[in-house]
Amino acid sequence: MSARRVGREALKGFITGLMEDGRTVWGPQEFQGSVRFRPLKKNGTPVLDVPNATLSPKEVVFPPSEWMFLFSTDPGREDAFVLKEVPQEGPEQVILGIRPCDARAFQILDRVFLEQGAHEDPYYRSKRDRTLLIGLGCNTPCSTCFCHWTGGGPFHTEGLDVLMTDLGDVYLLEPVTERGRALLDALQLDEAGADEVERGKHIAEEARASMGEAKDPRRIKEKDLMALFGSPFWERAHEACVKCGVCTYLCPTCSCFDIQDEVRGACGFRGRNWDTCMFALTTLHASGHNPRPTGKERFRQRFMHKLKYFQDDFGDVMCVGCGRCVQYCPANIDIREIIEALSA
Amino acid sequence: MDTRVERIRSEAKRLLESGEVDLVIGFRKGSIPMVSRPWFVRTVEDTELLHWDGFCSLNLCNYLTKRKEKVAVVAKGCDTRSLVGHIQENQIQREQVLVLGVPCEGMLDRRALQERAEGTEILEVVESDGRVEIRGRGLERSFPRQEVLQHCCRICRHRNPVLHDRLLSAEVEEHQVERYEDVEEIDSQSPEERWAYFQNMLSPCIRCYACRNVCPHCYCTECFVDCSRPQWVGKSLDLNDVFTFHLFRAFHMAGRCTDCGSCERACPVGIPLRVLTRKLEKVVSERWGFEAGTDLEQLPPLATYRPDDPQDFIK
Ligand code: SF4
Ligand code: SF4
Ligand code: SF4
Ligand code: SF4
Ligand code: SF4
Numbered sequence: 001m002s003a004r005r006v007g008r009e010a011l012k013g014f015i016t017g018l019m020e021d022g023r024t025v026w027g028p029q030e031f032q033g034s035v036r037f038r039p040l041k042k043n044g045t046p047v048l049d050v051p052n053a054t055l056s057p058k059e060v061v062f063p064p065s066e067w068m069f070l071f072s073t074d075p076g077r078e079d080a081f082v083l084k085e086v087p088q089e090g091p092e093q094v095i096l097g098i099r100p101c102d103a104r105a106f107q108i109l110d111r112v113f114l115e116q117g118a119h120e121d122p123y124y125r126s127k128r129d130r131t132l133l134i135g136l137g138c139n140t141p142c143s144t145c146f147c148h149w150t151g152g153g154p155f156h157t158e159g160l161d162v163l164m165t166d167l168g169d170v171y172l173l174e175p176v177t178e179r180g181r182a183l184l185d186a187l188q189l190d191e192a193g194a195d196e197v198e199r200g201k202h203i204a205e206e207a208r209a210s211m212g213e214a215k216d217p218r219r220i221k222e223k224d225l226m227a228l229f230g231s232p233f234w235e236r237a238h239e240a241c242v243k244c245g246v247c248t249y250l251c252p253t254c255s256c257f258d259i260q261d262e263v264r265g266a267c268g269f270r271g272r273n274w275d276t277c278m279f280a281l282t283t284l285h286a287s288g289h290n291p292r293p294t295g296k297e298r299f300r301q302r303f304m305h306k307l308k309y310f311q312d313d314f315g316d317v318m319c320v321g322c323g324r325c326v327q328y329c330p331a332n333i334d335i336r337e338i339i340e341a342l343s344a
Numbered sequence: 345m346d347t348r349v350e351r352i353r354s355e356a357k358r359l360l361e362s363g364e365v366d367l368v369i370g371f372r373k374g375s376i377p378m379v380s381r382p383w384f385v386r387t388v389e390d391t392e393l394l395h396w397d398g399f400c401s402l403n404l405c406n407y408l409t410k411r412k413e414k415v416a417v418v419a420k421g422c423d424t425r426s427l428v429g430h431i432q433e434n435q436i437q438r439e440q441v442l443v444l445g446v447p448c449e450g451m452l453d454r455r456a457l458q459e460r461a462e463g464t465e466i467l468e469v470v471e472s473d474g475r476v477e478i479r480g481r482g483l484e485r486s487f488p489r490q491e492v493l494q495h496c497c498r499i500c501r502h503r504n505p506v507l508h509d510r511l512l513s514a515e516v517e518e519h520q521v522e523r524y525e526d527v528e529e530i531d532s533q534s535p536e537e538r539w540a541y542f543q544n545m546l547s548p549c550i551r552c553y554a555c556r557n558v559c560p561h562c563y564c565t566e567c568f569v570d571c572s573r574p575q576w577v578g579k580s581l582d583l584n585d586v587f588t589f590h591l592f593r594a595f596h597m598a599g600r601c602t603d604c605g606s607c608e609r610a611c612p613v614g615i616p617l618r619v620l621t622r623k624l625e626k627v628v629s630e631r632w633g634f635e636a637g638t639d640l641e642q643l644p645p646l647a648t649y650r651p652d653d654p655q656d657f658i659k
Contacts, residue, residue: 034613065579262582330609330610332379
């Protein structure tokens, strides 16, 4: 694999190059009080020198809210109430600066949206297929980062097309997939020197070494499902949780949504919006019955889904260790403690 | 050790030993810096983890709604004000709650501290003598406490518990600070400017409802946004619906919000939601001379009618 280099000062030119052929380039940007992935404007620069963004770029392929169908409610029309698909085409796009954990999360989303039996999710599919991931390795993992517990790491390339390493004066760009290689080739970037590739390796090793001992959530797979489900552990574990939902809304792997019909004038829309198991409404039946009646059941669902059910179904935990839920939980619910408790 | 921590632990221990309460709700140290964890204590053993610092900002009144047992709660000014609201709204009985009041020096603003760390992760915060020190890899800086308080704490007029059964330290001085400077600033703008301001302010909202869910006063069995028959508000990120959600929510807080700051703190995308609730607070104060949660005997304006109520808003 031939590694390339882009000088720090040449980053803008590199991005302009990516934008050629009408590509949209998403990068982390300040968006009022947070850092979010947004399409970069011409000559815009992403904020790459901060820890991971507030929201993962999951929103690029699975937006918080999107329309799937349109319909007319005008009874005079022949096609009244006939659902018509919202066209799903869009430009080729690149996510620049996605972190390795969030890239692995895309692979988890792939399993949910693309690899579940006969049905693929066309909305996710269309966006995913035209998206390339240029990831940025993490020179300084945060204390809340635990990607290494979940099978990842600060310089893991799984899910990426290109891995970018910040060498200080220069970004090192290493192709991971064929698509990534083709993209780099087309941009005609300078080859990186062997010393630069070496420096990159060294930075990656140091970053990994700074992360401390990993606990292995895979041990939870061996546990008896009903024993975990019925464990008295949940009684107290959920008490501090206010069921605000932040953990799931920020999670790069959470994939729940709620389908809603809305009407404005004679125009109807059917769309989907992010949803979360932390809310009672999510499981409320039309009859009034709620199979997850209290906070305890909802809290348990979040962790059982991530750490047990998903593992049983797909072999991996549904968590990439990005640490957002740990950082943003107002009640300091720490998934790392839950992992330890469930694997004990 | 902070004498307040000692007092909290010893009071909790006594109350549990004597059987006066079944449960003590307070805080323990968090697993990461800059957030303390609500801690539910039922055994004497667990009292040893009770803790107090500048990050005990979560409003513990959240955990009191509709509780059945006898409970003691460690409470700062704003928690006690929310508790007054809860008692008035029959969410809990006064006799059920034993208030361990902690006069509050103001809680620390995590975001402001992080901003001052200039890109380095804060790994430890040390509080002492009116100063706050942040530490991280190659980072060591300290600031006067006053400079890094949460905004709601900087403009708080009720740091001392308004209601308490025990007071765990000496009362702090109260200040009649100006509360509405930013609200007045927005008020003075033209409708177009205000519209632009609010559009801009609310555009990052992802409708996660954390602001609603962490609010102790949002305890309705069915929230208006969740209601589907009739459906009052659309659920997408359409800005009209985002507005509707936020304006309704704010209105439901009129005369009830104690400006504890929970909503703003919980919002993952940093929306300054309190300008909405404080605008309503200002109106309620000007028209009815009412300040939420400060007096158990005074009925909230939305729960009363007086023939001499000002009605000039009815056009
Ligand atoms: S962020 Fe924390 S308090 Fe909110 S729902 Fe998740 S675990 Fe509960
Ligand atoms: S569960 Fe938490 S740490 Fe794991 S991927 Fe989701 S937000 Fe990140
Ligand atoms: S943890 Fe909850 S919100 Fe996340 S995917 Fe699972 S069920 Fe959905
Ligand atoms: S969890 Fe790992 S990959 Fe993600 S930001 Fe932290 S160090 Fe980087
Ligand atoms: S917490 Fe913030 S993002 Fe979530 S609904 Fe409230 S304002 Fe919107």
